[in-house]
Amino acid sequence: MFRAAILVCFLLAAACTSRRVPVVSPRRTVVLTDSVLRCGGSDTVRFGRLHSGEVGVSRLWFENRTSRPVVIVSVTRSCGCTSLSYDAAPIRSGEVRAVEVSFDSRGEFGWQFKRVDLFFAGSAQPFRLFAEADVE
Template sequence: MVRAAVFLLLALSLAACGARQHITERKGRIITLTDTILDTGGTDTVRFGRLHSGETAVLRLWLANDAVRPVAVTKYERSCGCTTLEYVNQPIKPGEAQQVTLTFDTRGERGWQLKTLDITFAGARKPLRLFVEAEVE
């Protein structure tokens, strides 16, 4: 009986340790979504740095939900066809994050570039505006 109890306790301990391995490490830029940002809108700047004309640059960002309700990207609007946002149309639960991919195609661009990307979330009153900045040589 004691042996069975020890075995069960050991199995539960190992299962709990294994559960922690499913946590995804958030490497890269994190953009935090709060109730205030979802209600009144917000801005942030994403810098690609120095790029060469004709280059397509890709940044992976995390949208971290610090709001009290789940959020989901429903659409985005851009000031230029040179920027795109790839996202999963799944709700982000409070306390969780979702990775998105921002792409900037520099073909035909020269000099300092400032583009906008408005991300709309389900249930939000205003979008999050991202300023996308790069220096294209």
């Protein structure tokens, strides 16, 4: 009886934890130009099919093709299920910098389409990253 109770506790604890699922895709580069900073831009990160409770993680790169450094000054999200990890240091002209987009599928079911807005210093419009997933 005691062993059965321990096994049940272990299974419940394992079921409550999230599992990070890296999304394997070819290297994706978003090119930042003066036009993108002035007018905004967008890209979609497709996480594919996730099981409820999994956290999809995808990496993409920003390449600065402007003549000045570019800095991410803030990020807003359409929900708490998405996050963006990035280095706050300026991306110098010609430099490429990785960012990591995460989507936590806990509590989500079916087709999901979420938004993450990145605001760059001196930019008039945000750069929109969309996170898409099918949660079963």
